[in-house]
Amino acid sequence: MAYLSLKEINKIYPNGYHAVHNFNLDIEKGEFIVFVGPSGCGKSTTLRMIAGLEDISKGDFLINGKRANEWGPQQREVAMVFQSYALYPQMTVYDNIAFSLTLMGVDEDEIDARVRKTAGILGLTDYLDRLPRALSGGQRQRVAIGRAIIRKVGVFLMDEPLSNLDAKQRVTMRSEIAQIHRSTGATTIYVTHDQTEAMTLADRIVVMKDGYVQQTGTPKELYFNPVNVFVAGFIGEPPMNFVRGRVENGSVAFGANRLNVAEKLGGKAAAWEGREIVLGFRPEAIRLQDPADALTVKAQVELTEMLGDNANVYVDADGSKAILKVTPHEIPEMDTELTFYLPKSQIYLFDGESENVIET
Ligand code: ADP
Numbered sequence: 116m117a118y119l120s121l122k123e124i125n126k127i128y129p130n131g132y133h134a135v136h137n138f139n140l141d142i143e144k145g146e147f148i149v150f151v152g153p154s155g156c157g158k159s160t161t162l163r164m165i166a167g168l169e170d171i172s173k174g175d176f177l178i179n180g181k182r183a184n185e186w187g188p189q190q191r192e193v194a195m196v197f198q199s200y201a202l203y204p205q206m207t208v209y210d211n212i213a214f215s216l217t218l219m220g221v222d223e224d225e226i227d228a229r230v231r232k233t234a235g236i237l238g239l240t241d242y243l244d245r246l247p248r249a250l251s252g253g254q255r256q257r258v259a260i261g262r263a264i265i266r267k268v269g270v271f272l273m274d275e276p277l278s279n280l281d282a283k284q285r286v287t288m289r290s291e292i293a294q295i296h297r298s299t300g301a302t303t304i305y306v307t308h309d310q311t312e313a314m315t316l317a318d319r320i321v322v323m324k325d326g327y328v329q330q331t332g333t334p335k336e337l338y339f340n341p342v343n344v345f346v347a348g349f350i351g352e353p354p355m356n357f358v359r360g361r362v363e364n365g366s367v368a369f370g371a372n373r374l375n376v377a378e379k380l381g382g383k384a385a386a387w388e389g390r391e392i393v394l395g396f397r398p399e400a401i402r403l404q405d406p407a408d409a410l411t412v413k414a415q416v417e418l419t420e421m422l423g424d425n426a427n428v429y430v431d432a433d434g435s436k437a438i439l440k441v442t443p444h445e446i447p448e449m450d451t452e453l454t455f456y457l458p459k460s461q462i463y464l465f466d467g468e469s470e471n472v473i474e475t
Contacts, residue, residue: 116180117141118302119165119270124174126160134160136326138174147296147303151313152323152349158306159274161323165304166272167191178269194263195272198279200255202247202262208234209243212261233265236298237291253284257291264299273305277312289315310350314338322346344470347395347463353427356437358394359467362387367394370432372412379459381475391467398427398440400461409456416447428453 119142126135135157142148150158163169165176167188176183183191202211209230210217216226234240237257247255256276263271276292277285293316296303307313313320314334322329322337322345330342334350341347347355358374360367365377365384374394377384402409414430414437426446428439430453439455447453464473 117177118144118179120175120177120180121161121165122175122177124161124164124176125172126157126164126169127172134326135164138328140321140328140331142302142304144302145300147305147316147318149305149307149313149317149320150323151307151310151320152329154308156323157326158308158323162195162272162274162304162306165191165270166193166195168195192269193272194266194268194270195274196259196263196276198275200247200259200279202255202258204247206246207243208239208245208247208250208258208261211247211258212239212243212265215262215266229265233261236264236295237261251284252280253288256280256288260292260295264295264301269302271301271303273303275307276305277307277309285312292316311352314350320350322349340472341463342472344393344395344465347465347472351397353398353438353440355395355397355463358396358435358437359391360394361389361391363389367392369394369412370414370435372410372414372432374410374412374457376462376464379462379464379475380473383473383475387473392473393465393467393470395463395465396437396457396461398438400458401439401441402456402458403441403445403454405456406458408460409458410462411454411456413452413454416449416451416453419446419449421446430455 121138121140124135124138127133138161150161152158160169164171167186171184178191212233213226213230216229234243237260239257239261242250242254277288280288289312305316317334319331319333320337321331324345330337330346337346337350358367358369366373366375376394380387414432416428417431418429420427421443426441426443428441428447430437430439465471466473
């Protein structure tokens with residue numbers, strides 16, 4: 116039996132807006148789950164229904180197999196870390212972290228032991244006497260996490276906890292959150308619009324769009340086996356390149372290039388003749404030397420970006436654009452023609468209408 120179970124969960128706000136549709140997910144104890152998707156897709160709404168801060172309009176939420184729809188946040192044993200840290204400005208770090216235990220009437224020796232242990236995990240031991248205003252953004256966020264993890268609850272819910280930090284602090288806090296999860300082993304549900312955060316933190320990712328779950332899977336599953344154009348384009352940076360076109364004589368046009376997809380479509384090739392498909396390939400899948408079994412593409416180099424360990428090459432084939440990832444030693448000259456190769460095994464084909472992957 117799963118620890119947490121969301122069965123056909125729906126949220127219809129009082130104004131009639133249907134924000135979440137038939138959300139299904141089983142979560143095992145200790146898992147790190149990330150809800151990811153563009154702003155407004157229903158991530159926070161789903162998290163808040165799990166927290167007990169928002170009513171569930173339809174469907175069942177189970178904790179250890181028991182229906183918990185009507186339970187309050189206390190009974191659910193969840194702790195939430197918000198985007199705004201919501202620290203008490205007049206209280207020291209120590210008192211902020213201790214606050215919930217003080218409210219519960221836990222005895223002082225135990226509070227002291229737990230505050231010091233929590234501060235140790237979070238690297239806050241030297242800051243316990245400070246007020247929040249004397250801390251950096253990253254340290255404040257750690258205090259907010261400390262307030263949540265000191266409570267020994269079953270589930271941590273985090274809503275965009277890193278969005279108020281600058282880029283460098285975000286990377287540092289991201290690895291700290293991963294370490295905290297490893298050391299506490301606590302079940303965590305984390306909301307973000309950032310695919311990198313999702314990919315680096317999650318055991319499993321739930322990709323959402325317009326209130327619907329698109330796909331649930333491990334970072335690797337989503338990267339290698341996206342079920343549709345949306346997931347394929349959302350996971351990966353730079354995103355997957357897409358070539359949309361009608362299948363004619365078994366191939367689609369990419370500028371003046373004909374990309375033969377008949378072999379990839381196998382027995383279904385005839386059925387796709389004349390229909391629109393989307394061919395996808397990741398920037399990092401291309402080769403500059405012809406590997407066996409690849410499609411050849413010629414395009415103009417528009418722009419190159421040296422990033423250090425790799426480089427992005429923006430190419431244009433008669434108006435059809437793509438981004439290619441190459442090593443720093445392979446950067447071509449701008450405004451020259453470049454020939455590159457797409458290994459057939461690394462091409463994705465989607466139905467042009469439904470945008471779902473074509474199973475071949
Ligand atoms: P996300 O967290 O993915 O950015 P939200 O869950 O916050 O998205 O919101 C999902 C959708 O529900 C949005 O279109 C938002 O405007 C709408 N929404 C959120 N809260 C309310 C509310 N109280 N009443 C009506 N609509 C809401």
